[in-house]
Structures are given as C-alpha cells and as structure tokens.
Amino acid sequence: MRFGEIYGNDALKARLGKLVDENRLGHALLFVEQEGMGAFAFAVALSQYLNCTGAKDGDSCGECPSCRLHAHLSYPDLHFSFPISSSPKLSDQEKKRPVSSYFLRDFVSLATDNPYFDSHDLFAAIGIENKAGAITVNEAREIANILSLQPYQSQYKIMVIWEPEKMTTEAANKLLKLLEEPPAGTLFLLVTHQMENMLSTVVSRCQVIRLQPVERHEMALILEKRFDLNAEEAMNYATLAAGSVGRAFSAVGNAEGTGSVQESVRSLLDAALAKSLVEVxxxxxxxxSLGRDRQKLWCVTAEDMIRKLFVTSQGLGSIAFADSDEAEYIRQLTPRIKQTFYGKAFAAVDTALRLIDANVSAKLIFADLGNRFFLYI
Ligand SMILES: [Zn+2]
Structure with missing residues (x-):
C-alpha cells in the first residue's frame, strides 16, 4: 500500500513522509481514528515507505521487492498483533495459549482484501464473532520475543498492534516496559479506536497521530468511481458513512442496488398520501426485514427526499438538486403535502436512525415511522 493509494488524510501522508525523510520518526506511533478511516493502511504504507528501495516524492515505488512483499502483507520484518479469543479454528494445543499469530493467515487475507476493515470484520474472519477479543499477556510475551530477534532485511522490526485498547492490564504493563526500553530498531505502530481505554502511561510513550474523517464530497467521489454509483446515491452513502471509508464500503457492499431504496421511499410517501394505512x-x-445498513441507507435517502420536497414547497426547487424524473415527482407531490409534514417527518426519520443503532426492534421502528408519515402528511 502506497500513501497515494489511501483515501483521504492527504496532510497526514505528507507529514509521515517528512518525519521519515527528516529522521524524526519516534519509536512508537499511536494512530487514533474512528473505525474504517484508514489507520491500518497508513501503518502499512509507512512501513512500505521506510523499506522501499525506490522511494521518491514522499512515497514508496510500489514495485521493488520490499513493496511487493508489503502488498501481500508478507514483508518479514512487518509483524501484526491483534485481539483474539479461543476459536473453533484452533487445535486443542493452540487453544491452551492462543496468540494472534495462529490467526495470521485469516488476518492477512482480510486486511489485503480490505485495509479499512473494522473489528467486526476481523472477529468474523478469525471465527470469534460472539466473543470479546483481547490482547493477553501471552500475546505481550510473543511480541517481546519477536522484537528480541534481529531484523531480517530492514533496519527496523515493525510491530503493528491493532486495537491496543483491548489489552489486559498485565499485557499493557509488559508492553509498557518494551515501549520504555525498546530493543534497537523497534518501531511500534499502534492503531486505536478508543484511546480513552488505553493506559495513559502507554499513550504518553507514543507519538499520537489523529486521522481526520474523509470529507463528504470527497467520499462521494470515491464511491462514485469505485462502485459506479450515480452522484446522488454516492452522496447518500457518504452521509451515512460519516467520514469512514470502511463504513462507506461496507454499506455499499451490503446494499443490493440503491434504486429500490429510492423507490421504497416514494412508495411510503405515495401510500401515506393515498391514505392507505394497509399499504403504509x-x-x-x-x-x-432489511439489514441494518440498508435500513439506515433508507432513512438517509428519506431525509434527502424530505429536504427536497421542503425546498420545492418553498419555491426553491432549483436548489433541491433533483434529477429530472425526480424533479417531476417532487413537483407533483408538494402541493398535496401539508407544510407541517416536513419538520415532523424529518425528526421522525432521525429518531428511527438513532433507534436502529440502539438495536430497537425494526418492526416497532418502522411501524411507528409508517404511522407518523400517515398522520403527518
Ligand atoms: Zn518500493
């Protein structure tokens, strides 16, 4: 992974390149992000840049032997550690003292496929979906062992620790010793999603690097290109993703095509206007009955539609950005809708979004939302 292949955070790409070029890289970096913003990709790109034999203009070449090994996450001096738990995938012997290297193949396969993976993806990949993963003292010992050996090719031994906030206290104390007196040539790259759950003594030993959410318009462009979406669909997914590339990718991946979401928003409006509670x-x-991501996408699409209906009702249709088919639909609808509908309906959809995240029964959420559309319109 080259810096140039990572979505967003351009200032950070330049900053990391500069830290390396000016020899100001500390021995421990702590990347702080919301899940899916790309911190793991940055950790790999940094290792790749450090070890590239053809680096220029602040980025790795992507072609030298080291870069090629990085592309498969198989560079011998790049190591990974992450929270785990016992899993049916392990042998009886391995179950006694599980460490993350037992799951390395699954981890590498997930992370090369999607470097914006989140902890849910990881736990699914290593078969511990319903358990809480942790970094235990066994793992901390393994990290110490790996770092005690000489590097193979690099001048560094690079240890990427994914979600160090999931360390047990015992493991964190062991890691703290390593952070205080690291073996020569050690580079720790930590990726956290909850810095507040880390020991402050560990955080204070690290150079803290915060990732920024990818801006909504930039995200929409990324999604348009990658998934062949139209501008409007891409913008709705971008809104839903709140700056996380990983969230956006998984939302698009979980959707079966977005046309039907827009149609289904129209169906609800039409049924409510027809005063047919049965259809509503x-x-x-x-x-x-839809998956949660798709339900949320529906809500974001509905909010978008309500906004367009409202501005059209105010005689400002030209700023509603509707395509011509949609503009026609909206023009026909607005004269039939009460002026009080927009605010109340928008608030109801917003509540629905919140309740989906809070795991409230989807049947209740959408029955309530349907009723409100029916009454308010
Ligand atoms: Zn290279």
Missing amino acids: MDVAEQLS
Missing part, C-alpha cells in the same frame, strides 16, 4: 404498513413491513 406493507412498506413498513418490508423495511423491517
């Missing part, structure tokens, strides 16, 4: 409840029923 039919749509609500369909919505409650």
Whole structure:
C-alpha cells in the first residue's frame, strides 16, 4: 500500500513522509481514528515507505521487492498483533495459549482484501464473532520475543498492534516496559479506536497521530468511481458513512442496488398520501426485514427526499438538486403535502436512525415511522 493509494488524510501522508525523510520518526506511533478511516493502511504504507528501495516524492515505488512483499502483507520484518479469543479454528494445543499469530493467515487475507476493515470484520474472519477479543499477556510475551530477534532485511522490526485498547492490564504493563526500553530498531505502530481505554502511561510513550474523517464530497467521489454509483446515491452513502471509508464500503457492499431504496421511499410517501394505512404498513413491513445498513441507507435517502420536497414547497426547487424524473415527482407531490409534514417527518426519520443503532426492534421502528408519515402528511 502506497500513501497515494489511501483515501483521504492527504496532510497526514505528507507529514509521515517528512518525519521519515527528516529522521524524526519516534519509536512508537499511536494512530487514533474512528473505525474504517484508514489507520491500518497508513501503518502499512509507512512501513512500505521506510523499506522501499525506490522511494521518491514522499512515497514508496510500489514495485521493488520490499513493496511487493508489503502488498501481500508478507514483508518479514512487518509483524501484526491483534485481539483474539479461543476459536473453533484452533487445535486443542493452540487453544491452551492462543496468540494472534495462529490467526495470521485469516488476518492477512482480510486486511489485503480490505485495509479499512473494522473489528467486526476481523472477529468474523478469525471465527470469534460472539466473543470479546483481547490482547493477553501471552500475546505481550510473543511480541517481546519477536522484537528480541534481529531484523531480517530492514533496519527496523515493525510491530503493528491493532486495537491496543483491548489489552489486559498485565499485557499493557509488559508492553509498557518494551515501549520504555525498546530493543534497537523497534518501531511500534499502534492503531486505536478508543484511546480513552488505553493506559495513559502507554499513550504518553507514543507519538499520537489523529486521522481526520474523509470529507463528504470527497467520499462521494470515491464511491462514485469505485462502485459506479450515480452522484446522488454516492452522496447518500457518504452521509451515512460519516467520514469512514470502511463504513462507506461496507454499506455499499451490503446494499443490493440503491434504486429500490429510492423507490421504497416514494412508495411510503405515495401510500401515506393515498391514505392507505394497509399499504403504509406493507412498506413498513418490508423495511423491517432489511439489514441494518440498508435500513439506515433508507432513512438517509428519506431525509434527502424530505429536504427536497421542503425546498420545492418553498419555491426553491432549483436548489433541491433533483434529477429530472425526480424533479417531476417532487413537483407533483408538494402541493398535496401539508407544510407541517416536513419538520415532523424529518425528526421522525432521525429518531428511527438513532433507534436502529440502539438495536430497537425494526418492526416497532418502522411501524411507528409508517404511522407518523400517515398522520403527518
Ligand atoms: Zn518500493
């Protein structure tokens, strides 16, 4: 992974390159991000840049032997450690003292496929979905062992620790010793999603690097290109993702095509306007059977539609950005909708979004939302 292949955080790419070029890289960097913003990709790109034999203009070449090994996450001096738990994938012997290297193949396969993976993806990949993963003292010992050996090719031994906030206290204390007196040539790259859950003594030994959310318009462009979406669909996913590339990718991946989401928003509006509670409840029923990501996408799409209906009702249709088919639909609808609908409906959809995240029963959420559309419109 070259810096140039990572989405967003351009200032950080330049900053890391400069730290390396000016020899100001500390021996421990702590990347702080919301899940899916790309910190893991940055850790790998940094290792690749440090070890590239053809680096220029602040980025690795992507072609030298070291870069090629990095592309498969198989560079021998680049190591990974992450939270685990016992898993059916392990042998009885391994289950006694599980460490993350037992899961390395699954980890590498996940991370090369999608460097913006989140902890849910990771736990699914290593088969511990329903358990809490942890970095235990066994793992900390393994880290110490790896770092005590001489590097193979690099002048560094690079240890990427994913979610150090999931260390047990015992493991964190062991790691603290390593951070205080690291073996020569050690480079720690820590990726945290909850810095507040880390020991402050560990944090204070690290150079803290915060990732920024990818800006919404930039995200929409990324999604348009990568998934062949139209501008409007891409913008809705971008809104949903709140700056996390990983979240955006998984939302698009979980959707079966977005056309039907827009159609389903129209179905609910049409049914409510037709004063058919039976049809309204039919749509609500369909919505409650969708996956959570798709339900959230529906809500974001509905909010977008309500906004367009509202501005059109105010005679400002030209700033609603609707395509011509949609503009026609909106023009026909607005004269039939009460002026009080927009604010109340928007608030109801917002509540639904929040309740989806809070794991409230989808049947209740969408039955309630359907009723409100029916009453408010
Ligand atoms: Zn290279």
